[in-house]
Amino acid sequence: MASLLDSKDNPIRILIVDDSAVIRRTIRHALIAHSDLEVVGTANDGAAAVAFVQHTKPDVMILDVEMPIMDGITALKEIRKSDWSLPIIMFSSLTKVGSQSTLTALTEGASDYVGKPDNTSDMQEFLTVLEQTLIPKIRALCPDKGLNTGLAVRKLARNNTKDVLKPRTAPDLSVAPHPVPSSPAKLFDNNPIEAVCIGVSTGGPAALVTVFSQWTEPLKVPVFIVQHMPAQFTELLAKKLTSISGMPVKEAVHGEVAIAGQAYLAPGGHHMTVKDIGGRIATHLNQDPPENFCRPAVDVLFRSAARAYGSRLLGVVLTGMGSDGMLGAQHIIQAKGQVIAQDEATSLIWGMPGAVVRAGLAQKILPLDEIHTEISLMVSRKRSLA
Incomplete structure (x- = not known):
């Protein structure tokens, strides 16, 4: 019978790509x-990495951005021409220039990123980043390998579903949700949609590009977005989405009145809420403690949107690790709003949408390339019924 001990027989096979021999060796x-974990190869430039994966596919690639011969972005694009399943983690500087390159990689199909320490000569800091950030992300992207191997692990996960779905911070009893329903939530077809969250x-940047690039004109309602990202990325992401969409996107500003046809992205490091003030909905930002280890948090x-919009709200949960958004989805359903979740097949990690689905809160479960159409239809159809 399989058990946790099987991890040695089914290790996560990793390719390290960086032009620095010292960094490759340290990783x-x-x-x-x-x-x-098993290192199956190393490469010092993007061209060598592309050649490697053509004959020996690893389970995960760790990819630097700035390299000679072929940089990491170009290598990523080349690999994604034929392989969208290989998890690729960008490991690069988070300076202003580095942040732009990393965001470009994320929107071109990189699975995740880890920021290199500013001082790579500080070995203790470097090792801390590897142990506390890079290695957990490697394991999360390979759910059927390494420590995740075996029927015992999957059985344990099934038996502890309630624990997995619990909030990771102390709940606010003033907004505590009712018990999770055991079957899919009822679809309230007659409710007009006045906002989308x-x-x-x-995997979010690439998923958002897929959704927003299909809108050639603004929706007739405001859209509010929480993407788990640090501050230096969210402004760049808003600009990127605006550049490829008919729906403009901006970082939310505290106290700004929300208008139809505009999307508001929560700034990194700030929770975003919406409040009804005298009949007008405004965005509010705060730096309250993280929820689900995240700030901004989807929940x-x-x-807040469920309180402000009630039954007129559509919530959408896309790819992501963890269960952030599940408890918030309960509030939307309790207010008789609508909830859509991305399906497992098209999610890079089916953590967040999977939690919503397992809790019976998703009225529709859709592949990523159908979500923009469904949002548009629900907004237009339900507004016509208002």
Whole structure:
């Protein structure tokens, strides 16, 4: 019978791509110290990485951005021409220039990113980043390998579903939701939609590009977005989405009145809520403690939007790690609003949408390339019924 001990027999196979021999060696030594991780190759430029994956496909690639011969962005694009399933983690500087490059990589199909320490010569800081950030992300992107191997692990996950779906911070009893329904939520077809809230995390930039690039004109309602990202990325993401969509996107500003045809992205490091003030909905920002280890958090936005819009709200949960958005979706359903979740097949990580689906809160479960159409139809159809 399979067990946790099987991780040695089914390790996560990793390719390290960086032009610095010191960094490649440091990453390798950190990874192989874990029995569930195996380094199957290293490369010092993007061209070598592309050639490697053509004959030996790893389970995960760690990819630098700035390299000679072929940079990481170009290598990513080349790999994605034929392979969208290989998890690729960008490992690069989070300076202003580095942030722009990393965001470009994320919107071109990179699975996730980890920021290199500013001082890569500080070995203790570097190792801390590897152990606390990079390695957990590697494991999360390979749910059937390494420490995740075996029927015992999957059985344990099934038996502890209630624990998995619990909030990771102390609940606010003033907004505590009712018990989770055991069957899919009822679809309230006669409710006009006056706002859309989108929650997304790992794999989010590429998913948002897919959705927003299909809108050639603004929706007739405001859209509020929480993407788990640090501050230096969210402004860049808003600009990127605006550049490829007929629906303009901006970072939310505290106290700004929301208008139809505009999308508002929560700034990194700030929770975003919406409040009805004298009949007008305005965005509010705060730096309250993280929820689900996140700030901004989807649950925070969804709760506030359910109070402000009630049955006129559509919540959408896209790809992402963890369960952020599940408790917020409960509030939307309790207010007789609508909830859509991305399906497992098209999610990079079916954590957040999966939590919503398992809790019986998703009225529709759709592949990513159908979500923009469904949002448009629900907004236009239900407004016509108002």
